[in-house]
Amino acid sequence: MKLIPFLTFLSLVTLAQAQTKPVAVPPPAAVVFESQVTSPSGSQAPGDQYIFFGANAKPGDKWGEDPAMNLVKLTDFNVSIVSAPLGNCQLMPPEANSPAGVKVIAPGGAPVVATGILGCNRSGDDKKYADLATFRITNPAVTSFSIWVLDSTVKLRANVNEGLAIRVNNCAPVAPCATVRTDFGCEFSKFTITGASVSDVFTVAVLSSDGNGNNRTIAGLTFSVIPDPTMVGKKFPIIEQQGWNDLNKNGKKDVYEDPSQPVEKRVEDLLKQMTLEEKLGQLNQLVSGDRKNDMALFPLMRRGEVSSYIWGRGVPADRNQFQRIAVQESRLGIPILFGMDIIHGASTLFPISLGLSCSFNPELFERAQTVAARETRAEGVEWVFAPMCDLARDPRWGRVAETCGEDPYLSSLCNAAQVRGFQGTNPAASDRVAACLKHYVGYSAVTGGRDYNDSEITQWTLRNVHLPSFYAGVKAGALTIMSSFNAIGGIPAVANHQTLTEILRDEWKFQGFVVSDWLAVEQLVNWGYAKNKADAAALAINAGNDMDMKSEAYVPNLAKEVKEGRVSQATVDEAVRRVLRVKFQVGLFERPYVDESAYKGAQKKPEDIALARECVTKSTVLLKNAGILPLSKELKKIALIGPVGDDHREILGCWTGRTSWSKPTLASALKEALPTDATLTVVKGCAINTVPTTKTLQDGRIVPDESVPPTDADCKIDDAVAAAKDADVVIMAVGETKGFTGENASRAFLTLTGNQQALFDAVAATGKPVVTIVFSGRPLALPEVWEKSAAVFYAWQPGGEAGSGLADLLVGNVAPSARLSMSVPRHVGQVPIYYNYYNTGRPGSGQYQDMKDMDAKFWFGYGLTYTTFAYSPVKIIPSANGKPAEAAVTITNTGKREGDEVPQLYIRQLVCHEGARPKQELRGFKRVKLQPGEKADVSFPLTGDVLGYIDRKGNPRADAGDYEIWIAPSAHAGTPAAFNFAPGDLK
Numbered sequence: 001m002k003l004i005p006f007l008t009f010l011s012l013v014t015l016a017q018a019q020t021k022p023v024a025v026p027p028p029a030a031v032v033f034e035s036q037v038t039s040p041s042g043s044q045a046p047g048d049q050y051i052f053f054g055a056n057a058k059p060g061d062k063w064g065e066d067p068a069m070n071l072v073k074l075t076d077f078n079v080s081i082v083s084a085p086l087g088n089c090q091l092m093p094p095e096a097n098s099p100a101g102v103k104v105i106a107p108g109g110a111p112v113v114a115t116g117i118l119g120c121n122r123s124g125d126d127k128k129y130a131d132l133a134t135f136r137i138t139n140p141a142v143t144s145f146s147i148w149v150l151d152s153t154v155k156l157r158a159n160v161n162e163g164l165a166i167r168v169n170n171c172a173p174v175a176p177c178a179t180v181r182t183d184f185g186c187e188f189s190k191f192t193i194t195g196a197s198v199s200d201v202f203t204v205a206v207l208s209s210d211g212n213g214n215n216r217t218i219a220g221l222t223f224s225v226i227p228d229p230t231m232v233g234k235k236f237p238i239i240e241q242q243g244w245n246d247l248n249k250n251g252k253k254d255v256y257e258d259p260s261q262p263v264e265k266r267v268e269d270l271l272k273q274m275t276l277e278e279k280l281g282q283l284n285q286l287v288s289g290d291r292k293n294d295m296a297l298f299p300l301m302r303r304g305e306v307s308s309y310i311w312g313r314g315v316p317a318d319r320n321q322f323q324r325i326a327v328q329e330s331r332l333g334i335p336i337l338f339g340m341d342i343i344h345g346a347s348t349l350f351p352i353s354l355g356l357s358c359s360f361n362p363e364l365f366e367r368a369q370t371v372a373a374r375e376t377r378a379e380g381v382e383w384v385f386a387p388m389c390d391l392a393r394d395p396r397w398g399r400v401a402e403t404c405g406e407d408p409y410l411s412s413l414c415n416a417a418q419v420r421g422f423q424g425t426n427p428a429a430s431d432r433v434a435a436c437l438k439h440y441v442g443y444s445a446v447t448g449g450r451d452y453n454d455s456e457i458t459q460w461t462l463r464n465v466h467l468p469s470f471y472a473g474v475k476a477g478a479l480t481i482m483s484s485f486n487a488i489g490g491i492p493a494v495a496n497h498q499t500l501t502e503i504l505r506d507e508w509k510f511q512g513f514v515v516s517d518w519l520a521v522e523q524l525v526n527w528g529y530a531k532n533k534a535d536a537a538a539l540a541i542n543a544g545n546d547m548d549m550k551s552e553a554y555v556p557n558l559a560k561e562v563k564e565g566r567v568s569q570a571t572v573d574e575a576v577r578r579v580l581r582v583k584f585q586v587g588l589f590e591r592p593y594v595d596e597s598a599y600k601g602a603q604k605k606p607e608d609i610a611l612a613r614e615c616v617t618k619s620t621v622l623l624k625n626a627g628i629l630p631l632s633k634e635l636k637k638i639a640l641i642g643p644v645g646d647d648h649r650e651i652l653g654c655w656t657g658r659t660s661w662s663k664p665t666l667a668s669a670l671k672e673a674l675p676t677d678a679t680l681t682v683v684k685g686c687a688i689n690t691v692p693t694t695k696t697l698q699d700g701r702i703v704p705d706e707s708v709p710p711t712d713a714d715c716k717i718d719d720a721v722a723a724a725k726d727a728d729v730v731i732m733a734v735g736e737t738k739g740f741t742g743e744n745a746s747r748a749f750l751t752l753t754g755n756q757q758a759l760f761d762a763v764a765a766t767g768k769p770v771v772t773i774v775f776s777g778r779p780l781a782l783p784e785v786w787e788k789s790a791a792v793f794y795a796w797q798p799g800g801e802a803g804s805g806l807a808d809l810l811v812g813n814v815a816p817s818a819r820l821s822m823s824v825p826r827h828v829g830q831v832p833i834y835y836n837y838y839n840t841g842r843p844g845s846g847q848y849q850d851m852k853d854m855d856a857k858f859w860f861g862y863g864l865t866y867t868t869f870a871y872s873p874v875k876i877i878p879s880a881n882g883k884p885a886e887a888a889v890t891i892t893n894t895g896k897r898e899g900d901e902v903p904q905l906y907i908r909q910l911v912c913h914e915g916a917r918p919k920q921e922l923r924g925f926k927r928v929k930l931q932p933g934e935k936a937d938v939s940f941p942l943t944g945d946v947l948g949y950i951d952r953k954g955n956p957r958a959d960a961g962d963y964e965i966w967i968a969p970s971a972h973a974g975t976p977a978a979f980n981f982a983p984g985d986l987k
């Protein structure tokens with residue numbers, strides 16, 4: 001890659017214009033627009049510069065006041081702002097997802113401080129523009145320039161053909177008119193205008209050409225104008241040499257700069273050139289905010305104090321600009337590692353992990369994360385904070401959505417597959433990223449399902465339930481691990497020497513680095529475990545936590561701790577080694593910059609969309625079918641009722657990567673899939689949740705006012721009932737709002753949110769057959785739904801292709817094949833509930849006095865398809881001729897359609913002196929596709945690996961003795977065969 005010197009400059013543009021719309025504008029003031037320091041792009045011509053109309057600009061802001069930014073003051077900038085009208089946009093009420101206090105350019109140039117969002121309401125109004133700012137080129141030498149849209153404050157609710165446009169002289173947009181397809185605008189970043197003349201007036205405008213009657217909103221916009229040609233500025237050294245980068249700018253190829261040297265030698269060479277301060281800088285991770293806040297970090301980058309950046313902004317050009325500062329302006333040029341939460345997809349959104357794990361198909365995970373890795377790396381992010389290896393035993397905990405379910409064996413396979421998908425065989429490749437196993441460890445066992453709480457976990461349970469999935473990820477080669485928020489036995493995870501050092505490094509020989517979770521180092525003080533930030537930093541690094549996410553506790557404190565001997569130099573060096581090792585392994589020293597031109601081509605290819613659709617069909621679990629599914633072609637009048645039926649957002653899940661708007665919806669996809677003579681009536685019925693009235697407490701906090709009933713403007717249950725009465729079949733799309741899932745989203749009730757239960761009851765009371773699709777990030781306890789529906793699909797949060805995948809299943813283009821990876825309770829009072837419980841001393845006793853049935857409603861492993869299967873009794877084939885014993889069954893397709901069956905191997909060791917073992921443990925599964933009447937023999941080996949456990953010292957172990965063996969369609973189904981594992985079989 002060619003590295004180009006770039007220039008800096010500043011400009012001060014004063015605007016005075018009349019306001020055209022009555023909006024909440026602060027007192028008129030001259031606005032000082034922001035001009036930027038450096039080009040956002042390495043691929044620009046030398047001398048790039050830009051002015052940036054900051055969403056954060058405020059009266060009085062001046063350019064170039066920060067000498068550390070190397071700004072050169074220009075008094076005569078060659079772009080002049082003519083006006084910055086709001087067009088016919090207006091301030092809208094706050095919206096849940098909109099950043100508070102967004103500032104936009106107001107008419108007259110004064111910034112508007114919007115408490116909510118700026119809405120450009122284009123309802124039913126085709127091909128109209130809302131003008132945001134107008135400017136003109138005053139320097140006749142400038143005939144071409146670019147407009148950069150800096151995404152962090154752009155939030156367009158976009159539909160096809162809408163986005164941002166540059167208009168000239170108030171006419172049609174100059175091509176290309178960027179079409180914004182996501183809220184964060186990451187699919188575009190630049191308009192280039194050529195052939196400009198001083199008589200042209202350019203206008204940046206929001207364009208809507210949808211005409212579907214939807215409101216368009218924009219919640220703040222930052223864009224920049226980059227004029228050519230070169231102006232004055234500072235030049236940076238060219239570091240790129242033939243096949244290597246002169247990162248420390250000393251004119252010679254150091255070992256650490258030499259790609260032909262082994263990683264360990266490069267690490268050592270670099271380490272010995274580093275000062276203590278630079279070393280601590282490599283343990284520091286910061287978070288990108290808006291551009292202006294980020295710019296305040298430039299001095300730290302120059303000092304080598306930013307090792308990693310959580311990069312939420314997307315735009316590769318921006319990312320390169322930041323990298324340029326670290327690489328070209330810091331002494332040793334150590335590149336920044338950009339990290340991001342890409343959990344179930346980036347541009348292509350797959351089902352949440354809990355859903356995808358129901359596919360019982362680790363390979364599908366690998367394929368999905370391969371796509372996510374490519375999309376992410378193309379953006380310039382080389383590290384993702386996934387997979388999540390926590391185990392889901394308590395559905396009250398909002399983060400079960402991010403897990404691969406309740407079972408250690410299934411979760412281990414799914415997480416190892418995700419690591420392979422992210423990293424491939426070479427994490428340095430331009431389509432791969434480093435994975436991060438999180439949250440280490442015990443986070444899912446938080447008391448009462450309350451996020452961030454303590455977890456009481458015994459060594460036995462830690463070793464056999466919570467650790468295996470992390471171990472599988474380590475074995476699969478994961479380069480990094482994130483320590484968790486919880487404490488075990490009073491010791492917060494980020495300071496837990498046993499888990500971070502004794503187990504992870506001493507036992508497992510993990511070579512990568514551990515990053516804390518968000519602010520977890522400084523939160524040691526809140527736990528009451530550390531006295532202050534310095535104490536917290538020392539405790540965390542001494543325990544084995546290498547990188548500090550966001551607390552900024554290491555950099556300012558650890559030098560003193562080292563000098564005073566509380567933290568050894570060796571401890572710091574080892575942590576730095578681990579971080580540098582990963583940076584070398586992902587190829588950052590060779591390719592610090594991302595190819596900006598490759599971004600678009602790497603996103604959401606047709607085959608990615610097809611894969612996402614396949615993932616939906618393979619992760620949606622059919623829980624009940626009284627013969628109504630697949631929908632018969634004879635059903636001519638179909639009503640789709642419920643708030644998720646025509647929804648673009650709720651279906652996406654709690655981590656939406658780079659997408660927050662999905663198309664198609666279930667309604668639009670179903671319309672396509674149904675026979676042409678069928679009619680589909682879509683009725684929302686009610687909102688996904690009610691909106692609480694709020695009150696302000698004395699301390700200023702705004703909280704729900706529980707004395708006032710929450711409201712639901714969409715609640716029109718009568719309309720839904722009328723539609724149901726008129727239909728041959730009703731499809732109900734209901735669930736919980738995605739805001740109730742994910743981090744800090746625990747629930748006390750496992751119910752439908754808002755008025756949906758009332759909606760369901762009223763529709764079910766019509767007597768029409770109801771097919772319910774439940775959309776949720778956790779198992780919900782919905783007795784009426786299970787009982788009164790003719791069929792139930794559990795769709796989880798299926799991601800961007802939810803609509804098309806579900807339509808495939810409903811009409812029978814594809815048969816369901818998923819199995820629950822998490823048990824569904826009858827009632828919240830049962831939780832935590834999981835299939836691998838203990839037999840106890842009094843099996844069958846201990847029921848609740850007010851609920852006798854101890855079973856889950858649907859156990860782990862359960863799921864139906866459009867045909868049926870019969871299992872023969874389990875047969876044990878003894879070991880012979882060096883071959884291990886086997887358990888075998890014959891499975892027959894007894895129905896009328898082809899279908900997939902997922903036979904599952906469960907084991908139970910009847911006596912174990914190390915500690916009692918659970919009543920059942922999954923230790924294998926397969927997938928067989930059978931035609932009607934067809935049979936398949938399925939067998940599993942019964943080796944020590946399959947039957948064993950981890951002893952209290954961390955060693956894998958299997959005991960000779962008596963076992964029960966099931967091969968069954970789900971947990972707690974089927975009849976076991978007895979098996980004696982002979983001492984000779986142990987080998």
Ligand code: BGC
Pocket residue numbers: 310341385438517518743
């Ligand atoms: C979450 C992590 C996430 C991190 C960075 C934390 O609050 O617990 O899962 O990776 O933030 O966004």
